[in-house]
Amino acid sequence: MSKQVALLQGNEACALGAIYAGCDFFGGYPITPSTEVAEEMALMLPRSGGKFIQMEDEIAGIGTVLGAAAAGAKAMTATSGPGFSLMMELLGYGCMAELPCVIVNVQRGGPSTGLPTKGAQADMLQARWGTHGDHQAIALCPSSIEECFTQTVKCFNLAERFRMPVLLMMDEFIGHMREKMTIPQPGELETYTHPRPKIKPAEYRHFGEGTGVGGAYAAMGSGYRFNITGLTHDPKGFPTNRADETKWKMDRLRAKVADHLPELTEVEREFMDDAEIVIFSYGAAARTAQQAVREARAQGVKAGLLRPTVVWPFPDQVVTEALRQARAMVVAELNQGQMILEVERANRTHTRVLPALRYDGEMITPAEVMNVIAEAAR
Amino acid sequence: MSKRHEIRLSGSGGQGMITAGVILAEAAGVYDGQNVVQSQSYGPEARGGASKAEVIISDQEIHFTKATAIDILLAMTQEAWDKYSHDLKSDGVAVVDSFYVKEVDRPGVHKLPLAQMARQEVGIEMVANIIALGAIAGITKVVTRESLEKAVMSRIPKGTEDKNRQALEIGFRLAAGV
Amino acid sequence: MKIHPAYEMLRPDKNFPNVWCPGCGHGIVQGAIIRAVQKLGLDRDEMAMVSGIGCSSRMPVYCDFNSLHTAHGRAIAFATGVKLHNPKLHVIVITGDGDALAIGGNHFIHAARRNVEMTVVLMNNMIYGMTGGQYSPTTPIGKRASTAPYGTAERDFDPCSLAKAAGAVFAARGTVYNAAELEKLITQALAKKGFALVEAVSPCPTLYGRLNREGNAVKMMQWQKENTVNVKAAEKLPPEKVRGKIVTGVFHDAETPGYTEIYDRVIAKARGA
Numbered sequence: 001m002s003k004q005v006a007l008l009q010g011n012e013a014c015a016l017g018a019i020y021a022g023c024d025f026f027g028g029y030p031i032t033p034s035t036e037v038a039e040e041m042a043l044m045l046p047r048s049g050g051k052f053i054q055m056e057d058e059i060a061g062i063g064t065v066l067g068a069a070a071a072g073a074k075a076m077t078a079t080s081g082p083g084f085s086l087m088m089e090l091l092g093y094g095c096m097a098e099l100p101c102v103i104v105n106v107q108r109g110g111p112s113t114g115l116p117t118k119g120a121q122a123d124m125l126q127a128r129w130g131t132h133g134d135h136q137a138i139a140l141c142p143s144s145i146e147e148c149f150t151q152t153v154k155c156f157n158l159a160e161r162f163r164m165p166v167l168l169m170m171d172e173f174i175g176h177m178r179e180k181m182t183i184p185q186p187g188e189l190e191t192y193t194h195p196r197p198k199i200k201p202a203e204y205r206h207f208g209e210g211t212g213v214g215g216a217y218a219a220m221g222s223g224y225r226f227n228i229t230g231l232t233h234d235p236k237g238f239p240t241n242r243a244d245e246t247k248w249k250m251d252r253l254r255a256k257v258a259d260h261l262p263e264l265t266e267v268e269r270e271f272m273d274d275a276e277i278v279i280f281s282y283g284a285a286a287r288t289a290q291q292a293v294r295e296a297r298a299q300g301v302k303a304g305l306l307r308p309t310v311v312w313p314f315p316d317q318v319v320t321e322a323l324r325q326a327r328a329m330v331v332a333e334l335n336q337g338q339m340i341l342e343v344e345r346a347n348r349t350h351t352r353v354l355p356a357l358r359y360d361g362e363m364i365t366p367a368e369v370m371n372v373i374a375e376a377a378r
Numbered sequence: 379m380s381k382r383h384e385i386r387l388s389g390s391g392g393q394g395m396i397t398a399g400v401i402l403a404e405a406a407g408v409y410d411g412q413n414v415v416q417s418q419s420y421g422p423e424a425r426g427g428a429s430k431a432e433v434i435i436s437d438q439e440i441h442f443t444k445a446t447a448i449d450i451l452l453a454m455t456q457e458a459w460d461k462y463s464h465d466l467k468s469d470g471v472a473v474v475d476s477f478y479v480k481e482v483d484r485p486g487v488h489k490l491p492l493a494q495m496a497r498q499e500v501g502i503e504m505v506a507n508i509i510a511l512g513a514i515a516g517i518t519k520v521v522t523r524e525s526l527e528k529a530v531m532s533r534i535p536k537g538t539e540d541k542n543r544q545a546l547e548i549g550f551r552l553a554a555g556v
Numbered sequence: 557m558k559i560h561p562a563y564e565m566l567r568p569d570k571n572f573p574n575v576w577c578p579g580c581g582h583g584i585v586q587g588a589i590i591r592a593v594q595k596l597g598l599d600r601d602e603m604a605m606v607s608g609i610g611c612s613s614r615m616p617v618y619c620d621f622n623s624l625h626t627a628h629g630r631a632i633a634f635a636t637g638v639k640l641h642n643p644k645l646h647v648i649v650i651t652g653d654g655d656a657l658a659i660g661g662n663h664f665i666h667a668a669r670r671n672v673e674m675t676v677v678l679m680n681n682m683i684y685g686m687t688g689g690q691y692s693p694t695t696p697i698g699k700r701a702s703t704a705p706y707g708t709a710e711r712d713f714d715p716c717s718l719a720k721a722a723g724a725v726f727a728a729r730g731t732v733y734n735a736a737e738l739e740k741l742i743t744q745a746l747a748k749k750g751f752a753l754v755e756a757v758s759p760c761p762t763l764y765g766r767l768n769r770e771g772n773a774v775k776m777m778q779w780q781k782e783n784t785v786n787v788k789a790a791e792k793l794p795p796e797k798v799r800g801k802i803v804t805g806v807f808h809d810a811e812t813p814g815y816t817e818i819y820d821r822v823i824a825k826a827r828g829a
Contacts, residue, residue, distance in 0.1 A: 005407075005408050006408065007400065007403055007404040007407050007408050007414070007416070024641070025637065025640070025641055027636075027637060043826075046819075046822050046823045046825075046826035046827070047826045047827055049823055049827075051640045051641060051819065053636065053640060055633065055636075055666070056662050056663065056666040057662065059630065059633065060630070060633040060636075060662070060663050060666070063626070063627075063630045063633025063634050063636075063637065063663070064633055064634070064636045064637030064640070065637060066626075066634055066637065067606070067624070067626075067633065067634030067635060067636060067637025067638040067639075067641075068637035068638065068640060068641040069637070070624055070634070070637075070638060071604070071637065071638045071641040071642045071645065072641065072642065073637070073641040075637070075641075089627055090627060090630065093626065093627050117419075173417070173443065176417065176418065177415060177416065177417045177443060178400060178403055178414075178415070178416040178417070179407070179413075179414060179415055179416075179440075180403075180404075180407035180408055180413075180414060219642075220604055220622035220624065220638060220642070220645065221601065221602060221604065221622055221642045221644065221645045223601050225600060225601060225620055225621060225622050225623075226622070226623075227567075227616065227617050227623045227624075227625065228623070228624045228625065229617065229624075229625035230625065230626065230627055231625065234570075236570075238567075238570050238571060238617060239617060239625075284443065287441050287442055287443050288441070288442050288443075290441035290442075291441035291442035294441070363442075363443065363444045365442070365444070365446060366442050
């Protein structure tokens with residue numbers, strides 16, 4: 001069969017990626033600019049025997065997703081700012097109860113109702129810190145239509161492997177943009193499904209092995225009767241408030257991300273070998289940054305680009321190293337300065353860090369980034 | 379063609395500007411093998427009021443995703459012209475609907491009876507967007523006729539093939555007369 | 557030693573004694589549920605017990621089923637996901653008056669509207685027990701709570717009417733005093749293929765009883781005994797004789813296809829298309 005090249009919207013590519021990854025459940029609530037993800041899933045899921053349900057609100061949306069995940073589904077929801085805010089409590093539930101699922105946030109301008117039809121990247125820190133309590137986050141950020149597809153697949157793989165909600169932080173620019181892409185053939189991209197336990201049910205501990213990353217775990221209804229709770233619990237899933245068991249659980253949740261940082265570090269580098277001015281950018285804004293880097297090079301400025309595709313956990317080591325190498329770093333993002341705080345945190349060398357920000361609902365332009373590059377080069 | 383073409387299709391909500399943008403992008407990207415990025419303005423303005431779709435076509439990789447220096451502009455209404463013609467390049471090509479757009483503040487604008495031909499020859503004004511695509515392709519050669527026809531056929535509702543093929547034909551005829 | 561018949565359905569290790577106060581009615585509801593499950597011969601591996609937050613919602617951890625203790629108000633949303641993904645599971649939602657009707661009210665009515673196949677056992681003690689006695693959507697007007705020191709100014713919900721109006725196929729009320737009737741109602745509900753509600757009126761002597769001077773657990777049970785009227789008898793009585801009493805029995809029993817059954821038709825249509 002010849003490869004299928006299609007013109008796709010980011011939201012459509014995300015939905016196609018989900019189906020490719022084996023998603024068999026979608027629960028959500030319509031919200032601009034993410035709705036096309038739900039519409040595509042409503043169309044495609046029943047064809048493969050999967051289930052789609054439009055719930056009464058976003059809380060119910062993520063609630064069904066977590067319930068389906070507990071019953072063994074590869075489940076997903078998609079939303080935007082206001083809905084993402086509503087999902088925050090249950091995002092934490094997913095972390096605590098170690099339920100794999102994918103949450104897509106097609107970011108729009110905020111706060112509150114903000115700019116429903118215009119893009120932003122202003123939920124980046126909410127993705128990391130929005131739910132209460134100490135917890136880890138895994139979040140990916142696509143910069144192209146093709147990445148909307150491939151990163152959705154990766155989100156499912158990571159969710160299954162790390163047993164936690166994984167966030168795809170899209171934005172309206174990418175979600176509603178169309179580009180052509182070659183649809184991957186079955187088997188072309190890795191799709192991971194967690195192993196199911198083989199031991200006797202009596203010996204099964206739902207939260208038993210190490211950090212649980214890459215391990216086997218059971219679904220409700222598979223013959224292993226276990227307890228899931230949002231309360232702090234012991235390895236069997238039974239509630240506890242004992243200090244030692246609490247520490248065990250909290251350390252487990254931290255370690256599953258903290259002990260796997262190399263696997264979770266994914267940064268695209270462009271022109272970095274001799275870069276003196278490094279641009280740090282992600283998602284839709286990175287497209288502008290890619291243009292700006294090339295224009296800067298054309299003008300003789302040694303510019304380079306760091307584009308994390310996994311934004312949480314933050315690629316500390318890569319950024320620290322880049323800051324050591326660079327004369328200055330320009331952080332281009334569509335908010336009032338969010339990931340720049342992480343860049344500054346990773347800055348061990350007092351390297352100059354300059355913001356190139358836009359937060360009026362419009363895309364930052366190469367000229368705007370060039371201005372900051374020029375300032376950085378001075 | 380070894381350059382970046384920025385095309386803006388503008389009109390009022392309901393005139394099929396987004397559909398036209400998608401068709402143009404599909405023609406250039408999927409059938410002509412170019413790189414394309416297509417985007418649009420959504421929101422209240424897409425429910426009436428001025429609406430626009432933008433297509434960037436290039437044989438190089440497209441990084442920056444927005445159109446800021448327009449090579450080809452279509453304006454189907456006066457409001458769209460007033461709102462969206464400001465960043466048309468001095469050597470850019472402008473096609474406007476001669477019935478709805480009366481005042482243009484630059485020379486060399488192609489005033490074509492897009493809506494009128496749709497009404498009179500095809501019988502429905504709805505296909506004016508397809509006539510416009512034919513005219514733009516005919517004048518600028520930004521996509522091939524063959525690819526445009528394929529893209530139109532893949533994106534229109536079943537049962538409307540004949541009317542759309544006719545519309546495309548009218549568009550190319552108008553271009554030939556330019 | 558004689559083993560209690562309910563024992564095989566319990567998780568004795570680590571989880572007992574339970575969190576419920578002496579005199580709380582929730583244990584009686586749990587007993588009635590277990591007996592109903594045993595009576596119907598349901599497979600424990602195919603039982604999914606899903607709860608929210610509150611005193612009643614602690615029940616799943618004590619039952620040796622597939623158990624999912626979720627967030628406050630959200631049990632029905634989670635349960636909808638469980639049921640849709642694996643329709644073979646018998647889903648029992650364990651909830652309370654605050655959990656189901658205040659914070660979870662929207663999920664309650666929409667799951668009833670969709671007729672998602674689940675048995676909702678709503679333990680109604682007319683108060684928030686776990687947080688210390690605040691008033692709930694079923695606290696009768698004028699009754700005291702820690703957040704209503706002068707008596708509530710709010711009217712109360714009738715969960716059975718609400719469920720019926722929203723589209724449930726089954727709505728019934730029982731009391732923990734009449735555990736045999738309660739067991740029967742739960743058995744009926746479990747056999748339904750749709751959204752089935754059993755409201756179990758359960759006394760909270762620790763908070764509701766104390767704040768409203770209704771006496772200890774025994775007195776509250778006594779009150780239930782003396783102030784319960786069956787729905788059939790109540791229909792024949794003048795309204796003033798029913799006012800202030802607990803009306804028990806089946807209020808609504810209908811046959812409408814359940815959500816997963818209808819969704820199977822959607823799948824068939826999608827595959828045929």
